[in-house]
Amino acid sequence: MTRVAEILPAGSWNESDAADIFAADYEGRHRRRMMLALRSGAKVLLELEHARLLHDGDGLRLEDGRIIRVEAMAEDLMEVTAHDPLHLLRLAWHLGNRHLPAAIGGQRILVRHDHVIADMVRGLGGHVHNVRAAFDPESGAYAGRGAGHAHGDEHHHHSHD
CATH class of the missing domain: 3.30.70.790 (UreE, C-terminal domain)
Incomplete structure (x- = not known):
């Protein structure tokens, strides 16, 4: 099974290099672990340490070097x-x-x-x-939207409820 090795933030990579597309609504792009069904019909594994929103234009670099473009539906x-x-x-x-x-x-x-x-x-x-x-909402102050590896960003959320 091909895995996502790194998340490339929108604007940090050349979108013409995209080998395929992962398109989903907000719920489908806010995940920690799931099989991503690509437009071509192929599937890749996303496995993060913490749930994260994949933004429109983000790139998912696979273990084999291919990049998948994230598209917000x-x-x-x-x-x-x-x-x-x-x-x-x-x-x-x-x-x-x-x-x-x-x-x-x-x-x-x-x-x-x-x-x-x-x-x-x-x-x-x-x-x-x-x-x-x-729908591509703001990430929040502690969301770690910068470049990161698929194993997740080191940040913590504190609830005030």
């Missing part, structure tokens, strides 16, 4: 927009306070569907629209 999301940049910043603070995965852009924030969160955003004067897009 479109999924149903909520697009949060605001009246102005300061209002969007305030909405981002409220979303972050709930520890939600979020993809933050200059004009919008994408989050996964949750009717309670939609009601909260509307109650804060924000707008919620259903969209279909690739």
